[in-house]
Amino acid sequence: MAEKAVLGFLEKNEGIPDSGQFAAECGINHDELVNVIKSLHGFGFVDSQDIKRERWVLTDEGRAYAATGSPEVQFFLAIPTEGIPPEELQRKLNPSVFRIGRSQAMKNQWVEMGKQRVTRKVLNVEDTVKDLLLRVQDGQAINPEDIDALKRRKLIAPQIWKGYSIRKGTNYAPERKKAATDLTRDHLQRGDWKELEFKEYNFSAKGQPTEGGHLHPLLKVRQQLQLIFLQMGFEEMPTNNFVESSFWNFDALFQPQQHPARDSHDTFFLQVPSTTKMLPEDYVERVKHVHELGGYESRGYGYDWKREEANKNLLRTHTTAVSTRMLYLLAQKPFAPKKYYSIDRVFRNEAVDRTHLAEFHQIEGLVCDRGLTLGDLKGVLKEFFSRLGMSKLRFKPAYNPYTEPSMEIFGFHEGLNKWVEIGNSGMFRPEMLLPMGLPEDVRVIAWGLSLERPTMILYKIDNIRDLFGHKVDLGLIKRNPICRLGIE
Template identity: 40%
Template structure:
């Protein structure tokens, strides 16, 4: 069934087919014309035809070149031979002119002693009295001839390389009546007023009793509506935060700039460890203040000789200057160390998590970035063990939509035992490390808490999970902020 608007458009097709002309004739906007055109096409009364044309526009550079090309300026003063030093143009313009003249075979270049001489060729002499192909095209564009199909492809390519023109795609549409539509026009079309919206006035005046209602096609195609939403990375961050909060964890927060003491030393990482080199860590100018001298002393002793434990430490002379260096945190575990140092016996048992950005001096490629998000977690209390750790990690992975995972023994400097959670990659058909975890070593816990209490710890990055969920193959695509990608990506797994 046709609406009043559809009928008006069909009537206009008797002598007009262009969409813009139809809009002017009916007084309807082009959007409304296209909506009705689709409806007429669904009823096989008209067909929409699209014509694609490539048109040329001059750039600012092109407007300048349309007056005089650099090669024309040189060609006009070149009779037989010419010393390059005698050309009174800017050096950049001379280089451009000579480059194009030589490429077109209009000149040759030879050296006479210390001088570079230009010599005109036979072909160059011919173009002294006639226009160059680029000059002809630029002149025609200025005069209003813009169809790319009318010009030599080589000339258009040259002008594009000189940034003199831009080629745009122009799509024109027309609506052509079908035989069925022409028959409908021949039979005559009755235009009657329709009610498109039931209002109190329509009801009071009883117009609905004498007028027809505008038909609505509930199966008609409608344009996609791009709804407002947060960046998909932020959606994932909020979802991770929600998982830990629902499991009873408290959130840890802190600055991205940290002292080397908290980032490395408090986690029992020796000061000569390769991860503390500039090749792996971003250092920041300035020096940090160290915390409570008692804590610093316990960490120092643990590094040098194992302190009051049975450990032998790392067996070197711990340097306070190294510990005061400022770095962009290389993991959010720095927040776990600070939280442990602030806990009292009465606070236990306790569970904490963090979600934050970390930084590593990595070479950027499809699988590595210099910055990434990580979520850290710790569970502190007497009696917590490896079974609890595996339970927390399994629950987190399942809530993140991962079911095919496994745990295996691993080694990390500040946990013992250590566990790695691996997930199966169906594309590469291999198991991939996702989460590093374990139970903090006494060398970490005792200086921070004052006694050896079990602390479960983990710190996965979740960029790979996001990539798998959105089937993104290159990690750099997570942050390129491509509007098309941001509009089309589905919402996170709420």
């Protein structure tokens, strides 16, 4: 309808000076008319020039006052001729109306605010604010002083109106015929192809860009870390079991069954299947003994160890459960030194925030050999992290149920110009290793960190939910640069 009205009007007239006025006269929605003008202009049917006008419109607060009256008048009318206690008046009015109305009514010297009673100082008042708002709403002109007063009270706001003036274009025609884009079988059979106007073919137009796959930043950093481990002679551990028993996840690591990490608010326990039926019984007995009575120069924990707790299935809370299985298998054969690593998902029942997720990735490395010391651990850590671009390390004593000694690892971040925690490390306790059957002189040094933390540092991401999970920005994955580990 709008297109027919525009082309029909231009057939008998030179142009349309104002699209807003034309829309009002023809009963056409102006937004619809603007879309038609843009389309006709694009095909050369009309030439258009922009028109911009500033007008004032009511804010939400202004519309409310235009309907119910200004706060000062509402305040005034709520006061009976004999006066009213302030507390009772406040109960009668909306809090914002009371606050604003009291201020404006006192400013206008309409009321007397006594401690015991609020009284009127005048008999009648006129609601000039409401009248002005109604005039603005109807599009009537008001003087600049009134505009300034309403604007200061945030009852009106400026709005830019955009429209067009139009005249005939080079390709003007009283009616626009839709150009055909295809020559079909029906056109040929009917013979109407002779009267059709075909859309011009653009031989220089480019085709639709092809979409290729994009590697996630976590995968890029993971690949670089795997290369570092392999260059240092490490062997990857199988991490395909997301579901693990409490025995391998906790008990075999000499972690007591009363430890807070084993509570349901920290760990995801499975309902089906709720328990495991496959555990090495002789090893289970040795683990039970060291928990209850100690051994290997340890006093143990001195509590009643329960098999049903160890049998509970859960989503693994760390990949150290995999390390435990690998060390147990290693102990069943003639001993040979090993270096293992793993990078995979772990799950913890944590509150989700900018730095924590219930599902994330853990990087773990361990070295198993005779006579290893804390100095060996620090040397391996310095070599590993130097390949990440972190040559400045600090170590802080820490506690862990299955490592002693234990250390937190801090690296100096050149970009942030400060020390940041990057992981944990330690030497596995004899109470964990010796029940497995490993020789007494064998030591295991290990360390772990999350995959997300170095990735966030390298890609300057401050919210982990932007990196991993259902809220991840796909545009970030497409735009992220090829990753070269090393902090600049």
